[in-house]
Amino acid sequence: MNLPNTISFSRLLAVPFLLYGLHDPTPTSQWICLGIFLVAAGTDWLDGYLARKLNQVTELGKFLDPLVDKLLVLAPLLVFIEWNDLPAWGVFVILARELTIAGWRVNSSLSGPIAGANFWGKLKTVSQIVAITLLMIPIDSWNSIGAIAFWVSVGLTLISGLIYLWPQKSPSTSSVN
Numbered sequence: 001m002n003l004p005n006t007i008s009f010s011r012l013l014a015v016p017f018l019l020y021g022l023h024d025p026t027p028t029s030q031w032i033c034l035g036i037f038l039v040a041a042g043t044d045w046l047d048g049y050l051a052r053k054l055n056q057v058t059e060l061g062k063f064l065d066p067l068v069d070k071l072l073v074l075a076p077l078l079v080f081i082e083w084n085d086l087p088a089w090g091v092f093v094i095l096a097r098e099l100t101i102a103g104w105r106v107n108s109s110l111s112g113p114i115a116g117a118n119f120w121g122k123l124k125t126v127s128q129i130v131a132i133t134l135l136m137i138p139i140d141s142w143n144s145i146g147a148i149a150f151w152v153s154v155g156l157t158l159i160s161g162l163i164y165l166w167p168q169k170s171p172s173t174s175s176v177n
């Protein structure tokens with residue numbers, strides 16, 4: 001457990017605060033939870049930056065970082081179902097993709113190095129964070145934009161999952177002659 005992985009893992013601390021603070025929310029508790037969420041989401045950038053800067057990219061980190069992101073994102077999304085702000089099936093699509101890719105990552109690690117997050121996975125996570133931020137702001141007009149942002153993130157979540165799963169040609173089969 002190096003520093004970047006400890007930061008990734010500590011992101012999980014935000015989850016119980018979010019689940020507690022957003023249950024029966026007041027505008028104040030929503031603003032506080034939004035602050036907690038954004039600090040936690042910010043560590044997603046920080047751990048990756050430190051891992052590269054300190055040359056501490058590890059197999060554990062490549063698995064832990066996306067896994068913790070998934071839990072951090074799914075906690076508020078489930079609360080938004082509780083608030084009747086999102087339909088369960090939309091969140092289910094995200095949950096199904098995230099479970100699938102986590103399982104795929106474990107499975108692919110059996111035959112080689114763990115596949116870290118790619119550009120599309122990172123873009124997907126950013127889109128989820130933007131949507132959650134807009135939905136958590138206790139102002140109706142922002143929530144309406146957040147609902148649109150949520151569906152954009154559902155689309156990106158599906159597309160990024162398919163990109164991971166799309167069969168890659170190995171160099172030996174893709175080269176001609």
Ligand SMILES: O=P(O)(O)OC[C@H](O)CO
Pocket residue numbers: 044065066069070101102116117118120121122124125160
């Ligand atoms: O789509 P994944 O599973 O690669 O996750 C991407 C990470 O959350 C980016 O930090």
